[in-house]
Amino acid sequence: MNLKLRRLVLNKIRHLSLARICLLVFLLIFLLTSYIYGLIEINSHQIIFNILPADINENDYVIDHDMVKNNPKIPHEPKKIIAQNKYSLTVDKKIKKLFSRVQKSREEIERVLNEEQRKLVTEQKNTYTSLIYERHEQLKAQLEKELERLKKEEEEKAKNNPNDNNANLNQQNVDEDDDDEEEEDARPNPKTLKLKTSLNSDEMVPRDQFINFLKLEKINRKLKHVKTVRELVDEYRLNDDANELKNIPSIWERYHMKISELQLYNHTKNVNSVLKSMASEPVINCAEKEKGTQIKLILTLNDGTDVLVKPMKVPRDYETPPDHFYFVDFERHHAEIAAFHVDRLLGFHRVPPTVGRVFNMTTELLQKAEPELERTFFISPGGNLCFTGHCSYYCDSTHATCGKPLDRLEGSVQLLLPSKPAVKWETARHPYRRTYTKKRKAEWEVNDQYCEETVFRNTIYHSKLFLDLIDLCVFDFITSNMDRHHFERMVSLGNDSFMIHLDNGRSFGKIFSDEMSILAPLKQCCLIRYSTFKRLEYLYENGFGKMLDESLKFDPLYPILTENHLISVDRRLAIILKEVMKCTDKFSLANVIIDDGY
Ligand SMILES: Nc1ncnc2c1ncn2[C@@H]1O[C@H](COP(=O)(O)OP(=O)(O)OP(=O)(O)O)[C@@H](O)[C@H]1O
Ligand SMILES: [Mn+2]
Structure with missing residues (x-):
C-alpha cells in the first residue's frame, strides 16, 4: 500500500516536472525575445518591463486630476519661495x-586709432590673413597633386589586375570623428579642405599688435552695414524657384526677420510677446530632437512657431554631485530659462527667447506625439505619466521623464532660430x-x-x-x-x-x-x-x-x-x-x- 502510494506520488512529480520544464523553456524563450526587441531592460540590480499595448489608447492614460486638487501635499502650483531682497549686496x-x-x-x-595707425594695423592684419590664405592654396594644390598621383597608381594597378575590384579612394575618408571636426584628417579632400586660420607655432602675434587688431574694429564698425535676416530672406526669395519661403509662419515677421549680425533682438519689449506666445500657444505636433545626448522635444505651436523643449529633470536646488563630470551632468530646464535672463541683463541678447511652461503631458505631448515617441510613454507605479524617448544619455526607464505629479510637466521652451535654406x-x-x-x-x-x-x-x-x-x-x-x-x-x-x-x-x-x-x-x-x-x-x-x-x-x-x-x-x-x-x-x-x- 505504502509502496503503491509512493510510486504514484513519484510519477505525478515526474509528470509535473516535465510540464514545468516545458513552461520554463517557454518562459526563457519569451524573455529572450522580449529582451531582444527591447520590451525588457536589464539593469545591474533590476529588470524593467516596457511591455506596452501596440496601439495606445487614450483611456489608458486617464489621469485623476481631482486627486491633485484634493491632495494638498502635491504641489500643483509652484510656491513663491523667494522673499525679496533677502540676499545682501556687499560693496567692495x-x-x-x-x-x-x-x-x-x-x-x-x-x-580710436589715428589715420597713420589705422593704415599700419590694417596692413599688419592683412599680412597675416594673406599668409594663411596662401598656405591654404598651397596645401590644396599639394593635395590635389597627391590625389592625382594616387588615382593614376590605382588605374595602373587596375590595368595590370583587371579582376581586382579596387576600393574607392574617396571611401576612405568616411569615418570622421564628430568631436574633432577641425582636426586634420589622415587624407583630407582638397575640395572640402577647411581653412586653417592659425599661424605657425613660431609666428607669435605680440599683445600690442593683437590689441590694435581689436581696436581697429571700432573704425570698421562705423563703416559697416549691419545685416539682418530680413535681407537674407529677400535675397533668397530672388532665386526661390521652389517657393520655399513663400508661406512662412508669422514668427518670421514678428521675430526672425529682425535678427541682425549683432544680436538676436534689440529691445526686451520685442521679445516679450514671443515669450508670451511660446508659453501659451496650443501644441499641434510633438517630435523628438534628433541626435541629442539627452531628451529634447521639438514642438510646433498653433501659430507655426517651432520650439525646443527641455523637460524638468531635477529640482531647482539640484547641485551636480561632486563625483559627476560636467559631461554627464543632467540638463536642467530652469538653467535654460535663467540663462536667457542673465544674458539679457548682461546686454548681450545672444540667448534665444526662452520661457518656462507647464505642459499637460496627455493632451499636449502624448496626444500630439509622433509614433516613435508615443511608443515610449507609460504610467509609472506611482501613477504618473512618463516617457523615455530616444537619446544616448538618460533615455532609459530609470531616468524617464515623468509628470510631477500625474501628467503635469514643467519644461523650458526655447525659440528655434531660423536656419537653412535662407x-x-x-x-x-x-x-x-x-x-x-x-x-x-x-x-x-x-x-x-x-x-x-x-x-x-x-x-x-x-x-x-x-x-x-x-x-x-x-x-x-x-x-x-x-x-x-x-x-x-x-x-x-x-x-x-x-x-x-x-x-x-x-x-x-x-x-x-x-x-x-x-x-x-x-x-x-x-x-x-x-x-x-x-x-x-x-x-x-x-x-x-x-x-x-x-x-x-x-x-x-x-x-x-x-x-x-x-x-x-x-x-x-x-x-x-x-x-x-x-x-x-x-x-x-x-x-x-x-x-x-x-
Ligand atoms: N534655439 C535653437 N535654434 C536653432 N538651433 C538650435 C537651437 N537650440 C539648439 N539648436 C541646434 O541643436 C544643436 C543641439 O542643441 P543642444 O546643444 O541644446 O543639444 P545637445 O543634445 O545638448 O547637444 P550636446 O549634448 O551634443 O551638447 C545645437 O548645436 C544647434 O545646432
Ligand atoms: Mn549640450
Missing part, C-alpha cells in the same frame, strides 16, 4: 576704486574646450601662456570675435557652465556675426562654489570689452541678483532660481571684476579694457 571698496579708475581713463580707452550656420570649436574625458587635461588647463601662444595666433580672433569669446566666458562663469565645447554663428549674416549662446542646460549646477576654470580666457588673455565692463559695473551697482530675480518674475515657472543661486550670481560678478583688477596690475588699464565699438 577696491571694486569701486576700479570703477573710478576706468572713469578717469575713459578718454584713453575710447580713443540662413547658414557655422559651428566652431571653442579654444578653451574641455577634453570630455575623465583623465586627460586640455592644453589651456596646464599652460598659462595658452592665450598668447595659441589664441592670439589664430587669425579668426584678429576681429570682433575675440571679445565675443570673452563675453561668453563672463556669461558662462556667472551661470557656471562648463559645457561650452563649440560656438555657433549665423555666418550668412557676416563673417563676425555674434556667437549664439546656445545650450545652457548644464549651467547653474554649482550653487555654493564657483568654477574658476571657466574664467580662464579672461584670466589668461586679460582683455575685456569696454561696453561689457560698463554693463558689469551697472549690474554691480544695482544688485545683479536682485535684478535677475525681478526679471525672472515674468516667467510662468517663477521661482526659477533659489535664493542661493541669486547670491552666487552676485558673488561671481565681484570675482570677475576682481580678475579684471588683477589684470590691470599686470597691464595698463587701457590695455585690458578695450573699446572695439561693440
